[in-house]
Amino acid sequence: MIAQLRKLILGETWTLPLGVVATLAAGLALDAAGPGWWHRAGGFVLLGGAVATLAVSLHRR
Amino acid sequence: MTAFLLTLAGAALAVALELLEAMAIVLAVAAERGRRDALIGAAGAVVVLALAGLLVGPVVLARIPLEPLQVVIGMALLLFGLEWLRKGVLRLAGRRAPSSALAEYLDEREALHALAPPPADRPDWPARIVAGKGVLLEGLEVVLIVAALGAGNEGLAPALAGAAVAVAAVLAIGVVVHRPLARLPESHLKYAVGVVLSAFGVFFLAEGSGVEWPAGDAALLYIAAALVAVSQVEVLSLAREAPA
Helix, strand or coil: CHHHHHHHHHCCCCHHHHHHHHHHHHHHHHHHHCHHHHHHHHHHHHHHHHHHHHHHHHHCC | CHHHHHHHHHHHHHHHHHHHHHHHHHHHHHHHHCHHHHHHHHHHHHHHHHHHHHHHHHHHHHHCCHHHHHHHHHHHHHHHHHHHHHHHHHHHCCCCCCCCHHHHHHHHHHHHHHCCCCCCCCCCHHHHHHHHHHHHHHHHHHHHHHHHHHCCCCCHHHHHHHHHHHHHHHHHHHHCCCHHHHHCCHHHHHHHHHHHHHHHHHHHHHHHCCCCCCCHHHHHHHHHHHHHHHHHHHHHHHHHCCCC
8 A cells, every 4th residue: 555655646666756856956956046047947947857857767667 | 718728627637537447446346246345445435535635725735835835736746747648658659558447447356356255244344445445546646636736826616627527527437337438548548637737747846936937827838738749759769669
């Protein structure tokens, strides 16, 4: 049951939670480096991170 | 309006697919071990889920300020969405078995058939636990997805409306299983849910961390379009590779 709950929340691979956390961490670092720039374009950085996370999870099975 | 409609559609699809899987398990228990124990197990799980819904919704979500809440919700939706999308890409590329509530129903019946039934005057606890666990695990995902989608600017209304549509649709399907169940393009529907949840995940995560999207709520459409484009390239690429 615990294993199934873990799978339900974090998924079948650790690549996804790690990728999402790394994307957010990169976002926070970029936000601190240039808030103005982040305000306008940060969404596309996060979208890129999500896409890269998906790609890595598909090829690291 | 874009966010409202996407929330409604995403919630309806996600809830319907999760409920279909829960229903497959309950129907299998009912067919194999009796309707009474299946319904008792399912009802127990529904009570636990109602408590979880109350805890996640009014108690937890209502007390967190909007921006940190959007970051938490965005991360949760992104995790759920990317997992659905990953499995969807693998299924569409032929690298994973297609999703099928009917196959789940048949597997569950076979597993229950192998379990010895209890004496006639005793409650069938194994059957109750199988039905309850199935409803609890699928239902928990429903609670989390509806709560997460309902935490957006549109509020709970579109997510709850979508969930209500899904419950009505699944109950209607339940009345006339098996054939409609076999005809549902589940893999494609789950892929679509993956796209919608991931799009909301990126959208909320960005808004919660101070980003202003060009075109406002309509950004959901180009985020979803980008996810479809990249994932379809992955489907083609994985389909071309030799089977694992």
